[in-house]
Amino acid sequence: MTNAYIPDGPTQLAMFRKMALLKINDEKTRRAISTGRLVMSFYSYRGQEVIPSALAVNLRDTDYLCTIYRGIHDMLAKGMPLKDLWAEVAGRMDGTCKGKGGPMHLTYPAKGIMVTTGIVGSSMPIANGLGWGAQLQGRDDVSVATFGDGAANIGAFHESLNLAAVWKLPVVFVCQNNRYSEHTAYSTVTPIERISDRAAAYGIPGIHVDGNDPVAMYAAAAEAIARARAGEGPTLIEAITFRFNGHVFGDPAGYIPKEELQTAMAADPYPRYRAKLIAESLATEAELAEIEADCEAQIEEAIAFALNSPFPGLEELSSDVYGAAA
Numbered sequence: 589m590t591n592a593y594i595p596d597g598p599t600q601l602a603m604f605r606k607m608a609l610l611k612i613n614d615e616k617t618r619r620a621i622s623t624g625r626l627v628m629s630f631y632s633y634r635g636q637e638v639i640p641s642a643l644a645v646n647l648r649d650t651d652y653l654c655t656i657y658r659g660i661h662d663m664l665a666k667g668m669p670l671k672d673l674w675a676e677v678a679g680r681m682d683g684t685c686k687g688k689g690g691p692m693h694l695t696y697p698a699k700g701i702m703v704t705t706g707i708v709g710s711s712m713p714i715a716n717g718l719g720w721g722a723q724l725q726g727r728d729d730v731s732v733a734t735f736g737d738g739a740a741n742i743g744a745f746h747e748s749l750n751l752a753a754v755w756k757l758p759v760v761f762v763c764q765n766n767r768y769s770e771h772t773a774y775s776t777v778t779p780i781e782r783i784s785d786r787a788a789a790y791g792i793p794g795i796h797v798d799g800n801d802p803v804a805m806y807a808a809a810a811e812a813i814a815r816a817r818a819g820e821g822p823t824l825i826e827a828i829t830f831r832f833n834g835h836v837f838g839d840p841a842g843y844i845p846k847e848e849l850q851t852a853m854a855a856d857p858y859p860r861y862r863a864k865l866i867a868e869s870l871a872t873e874a875e876l877a878e879i880e881a882d883c884e885a886q887i888e889e890a891i892a893f894a895l896n897s898p899f900p901g902l903e904e905l906s907s908d909v910y911g912a913a914a
């Protein structure tokens with residue numbers, strides 16, 4: 589790791605601010621559903637906050653993000669406004685897609701958030717297309733595809749890595765390996781220890797990193813993004829993490845062995861990073877508590893805004909969508 593890829597104090601705090609927003613937002617979403625305040629499908633990302641936070645501090649608004657159903661952390665970190673996000677997941681007119689996308693199909697191009705997809709593996713070819721567009725137009729913007737460990741067993745993963753390597757596309761493939769695909773454990777569907785090893789088959793760098801360590805994840809993201817920006821082509825990052833909740837809200841996750849879950853939760857990256865920042869005098873307890881209180885207030889304000897926003901009317905159903913010519 590070169591010095592260029594070591595986050596300075598303000599960057600470390602910027603990562604913490606994002607992690608706090610993501611973590612509190614996940615908690616508030618689950619509470620809103622369980623108390624009947626909101627009805628939505630929700631794929632909790634609690635435990636995976638480090639990856640998008642470390643990526644986002646290395647990205648510009650004009651860089652692209654293609655994410656998945658478990659991607660609200662990716663979108664918030666990249667800058668999706670809370671009010672637009674909550675209004676969309678609540679199916680309201682003030683949402684990013686006027687309530688017609690819902691929690692699995694959010695977009696916010698002003699911040700480069702181009703697609704959220706429920707089709708496993710499909711974030712990668714779309715990211716290639718966006719990266720190709722930037723390359724053809726001579727821009728040095730980068731396209732990031734995030735996806736899960738299960739998606740690395742889909743054909744689109746292999747096709748996308750191959751094409752991106754051949755055309756030297758400015759794409760960063762980020763596999764958030766949370767050890768489970770729906771209810772299926774990693775080793776029962778993936779025959780190799782490291783997904784990052786697959787990069788060798790396409791002649792591109794494959795980085796295996798602790799996705800729960802903000803400093804290590806920052807370095808991996810910064811290096812891959814710099815490489816893509818410089819026209820040197822794609823990188824595959826495999827970031828190891830863990831999903832603290834079931835696949836989707838309501839899934840009790842009985843298939844995760846108790847000890848495995850306990851070990852993962854005991855290593856929760858959020859309190860660990862919080863304590864590290866204080867121990868290294870990068871922030872005081874009071875400063876971090878203030879950041880958390882600020883995030884909480886912003887989220888509450890966004891929920892109230894969303895629940896007061898109108899539902900789209902019938903006339904809205906046929907606008908902004910494709911239709912057959914008369």
Ligand SMILES: Cc1ncc(C[n+]2csc(CCOP(=O)(O)OP(=O)(O)O)c2C)c(N)n1
Binds near residue numbers: 707708766
């Ligand atoms: C093409 C396709 N196949 C199957 C599914 C059903 N499905 C939804 S989520 C999921 C698991 C994906 O796991 P992973 O890629 O590890 O992502 P995670 O949910 O862990 O973030 C599956 C199989 C789907 N949505 N799309």
Ligand SMILES: [Mg+2]
Binds near residue numbers: 769
């Ligand atoms: Mg997974």
